[in-house]
Amino acid sequence: MRSDEAAGRPAEQAHWAAGRCALGCCRWWEETGVSPSRPDPVRPGLVVLEPAVACAEGGGDGAARESELGPSPFTFRSRRIFLQKEDEFFEDGDVHRHLYLQNSITSVGEVERPKVSEFCCQIAGCSQLFDALENYEHHYNTFHRNVCSSCKRSFPSSHLLDIHILEWHDSFFQILAAKQNMYLCLVESCTEKFKAFSDRKKHMIKVHGYPSDFRFDKPKKPKCNQKNQSSHDIEMETSSCQKEANDTSCRTSTESMDYAPAETMEADSPSMSEEKSSIPKVQQRPSFSYKVPTTICFGHGSVRGFKNARKKK
């Protein structure tokens, strides 16, 4: 029953059939319909639920943007909730009452602790559970942000993601690189640019002391077919891609499952880890492979890089 329906007919009673109790985790009311002539045999009593206040549509540019964004999907209305005596919501209290009647309440330290919420990674295919928000945020930032929408690799920073996209997915890059120094230093504060991949690598090792096998300084991997995604695609792709066993040029992913960014970036999300063992070691060839895998599956967990979403592509 929406507020507009109820307002004009105060005498009518809204009959609510709860799929489950309105209160409590994952429960919600379902409206059955308004008809006083058809009383609900299960709930003979009066059940009056008057939505109290109309939903807010405030804000300055609200109206203008409204048409652009479509109708508001929000449905909350404050309302008083009547609960019948058999309602599931009252179960714990009733059990307590009956334990008392049966002389079973002891003070033998029998207390109930409230359940603490868990956090569940919402990215399709990930579904990891965390007991604290910071752990989840850390996981998310590590695995699901700064993700390249083309090849699904994730990076520890937007800077590295940007460089990756530029060097790997930008068609003009190679053309421009022939004329000018296009290879940026990976250290964000360093403004040096280089003519070639190998020059940058030498610079990183010599000037910044980076290891020669720095994980995020890989030569461009061979071209693979990519699914085209629209920016406003809300559908989540599953991340259960198959790695081609015969694609020798595909890069391997690290097996590690820990959360330190330096170790695990560009790693598959843990749900994919079992597939890694069949992948051959990475090959440091800056050349293209001759075999083109039909799907790309690396750096799992996210659909696209947020940085790119609508603005940069």
Add this chain to the structure above:
Amino acid sequence: MIRNRNRVCGVEEIKAKRRQHERALRKARKEKQLVSKRLPRGLQGDGEDVEIRETSVTQEEIFQLYQRIQRGSDDRLAALCSLRRVLHLKEAQQIFVRFENSIRVLNGLFTSNLASVQLQAAQCLLKLSHSDDPSISLVCLPATPYLLTYLSGQSAKFTELCLYILGNLAAENEAVRSQLLVQGVIQALSVCLQSPHGAVVEATAYLLSQMLQAKEAGEKIILAVLEASLTPRLIRLLDLDSEFGMQTTVECAWCLHYIVSSGVSSECMISQGLISQAVKLLIALGRTVDSGTTDGVELLIYPVARCLGNLIASDEQLWCKRQFHDSDLLQALSVFLRGFLQSRPFVTRECLWLLNNLSAGDRQFCSAILCHNLVPVFLQLIPFSGGINTLVLMLLGNVAELGLEYCEKLQQQTGLFPALCSTLSTADPEAARMTLEVLNLIFSYCQQACARFANQNGILALEMVQYHSNDEVRVRANFLMDRYFADQDV
């Protein structure tokens, strides 16, 4: 203190038994079969401090007792006492009722004019009535006319016993209750409720609660109770200062809860003063808990909270004309929310439901929530699932819905946005959805909230649910992101 002769129960064993017991009760409730009989400890002995409980008995022993009882000499009373002491044993019960004429004999003794014999016989009947096995408990049925007659007698202890026997019988089935109704139980109860003895009043209310809890109560029993004007007395008894103990008040509260939650006649209850009485009682209980006493107090808190919650939901008009100060009630409820979270979280949850009904669409109440700084108390409950966080979010929604002033104050609360960010990411999609509803309300009324939210890491949290597996969450998250944060660089 009851000492078991042959066994010592360890604490772990007690706990395990209780968990099992609890599971059985939950199952029974789901099947709508949750009834309990009562055998109050105080009634079991006959004044001795220590009762040694027998753990087994033979047919021969029972037979001997039975013979001594039948013979009717001076020995009869002693035999009856001994019988009473073993009748808690299931096998003793089975053995005894199978003897020829044993029940008629017992009922006969129950109607004896010797008070001591009557009392012992009543004790025996009480034990039998307490049995889970209907073939045993229902043997007491022929005694009901006498039980009801004796209710208007003078002996408090005897009346109490009769009431419990009747209460246990009423728990059995609809046929028994119908029989009791026809035999005039409601009128008899009306008299007992006026008794000056607390134990009698408690037993009366217990019997009444067994009648009112029944499935058919809505059609048959509640109207009879209302017509017999029992409710004004019950309502007056909802008083911590009454001369009777808290246990009596608890039974009365349950009776009233069963009546109110049937929805049958809230105007009547309200006009008899139930709302103000319930509020006063909760406020008094709040002070009690605040001063440190929590043991057993919750037994009274939540049935009263249920009465109040449902009354408010039934009749908004009368609630609006209330005469007391919201702040006192709010104070009490906030004490309960915190005081029982870690020991009886269902009390917290039911109080949150009551708060929802109090605050929904009510400017005055929501103002009081803000003024008396209840929002931090609510926010402390946010980490908890099991319905607690969704209810807190509903409360915040109730406040935010009221417009600009309310949203402004709300969004100034430190800890609000971090709390909302955490509920956004919980595994429960309902909590995530409600969070987005609350955020929508706040943002739509109060533009500066958007910046505040963004500064407290809100955009990441919102982003994290843009790909939520639940449609409702996803659609709302994307809407908010597009509407308020489209120009933000993440």
